[in-house]
Amino acid sequence: MQTQDSPIRFDTKITVLLRNDLQPWQSLNVTAFLVSGIAAAVPELIGEPYEDADGTPYLAMFRQPVVVLAGSKEVLTAAHSRVLSRGLPRSVYTSDLFATNNDQDNRAAVRAVPRDELDLVGLAVHGPRNAVDKIFKGAQMHR
Structure with a gap:
């Protein structure tokens, strides 16, 4: 039973x-x-x-926490393969994007490289908790 003071447990994870x-x-x-x-x-x-309290409006944000992890290039590559096999919503950031300065060039930079050759520096996933945990096996909490 969930009480007012109980932490909320989400079925999904970002x-x-x-x-x-x-x-x-x-x-x-x-x-x-x-x-x-x-x-x-x-x-x-x-x-x-x-x-x-003064009625000043602010933008809406995620309604659940975002976990940020860190790992080696190999951990990132393995996580990318696992998320692709599970078909969960994902976003990628490659090292090439540090040299671009707009959305069109960002998309072109990713499009120019075959999937298995992407120099990934970041990956975000949303999905069921257990599936997301398995995708990021080997990663550690970011410091």
């Missing part, structure tokens, strides 16, 4: 995996881009808008 050799600014930027893709693909994950 998880971001970042390559562990990124600079701090890169990690933050990649995370922001990746979760925007999840929000666009699964709009029901967005809660209601916020408002402070």
Whole structure:
């Protein structure tokens, strides 16, 4: 039974995996881009808008936490293969995107590289908790 003070347990999970050799600014930027893709693909994950006590409105955000993990290039590549085999909503960020500065060039940079040759630096996934946990096996909490 869920009480007012009980933590909410969600059936699904949003998880971001970042390559562990990124600079701090890169990690933050990649995370922001990746979760925007999840929000666009699964709009029901967005809660209601916020408002402070003075009535100032703020934008709605995810209604559940986002877990951010880190791992080696090999862990990221394995997670990418696992998410593709499960068909869950996903977004990717490749190293090539650090050299672009607009959405059109970003998409062209990803499109130019075969799937198995993408130099992944980030991956975000939304799906059932157990499936997402299996996808990110070997990753650790981001620090």
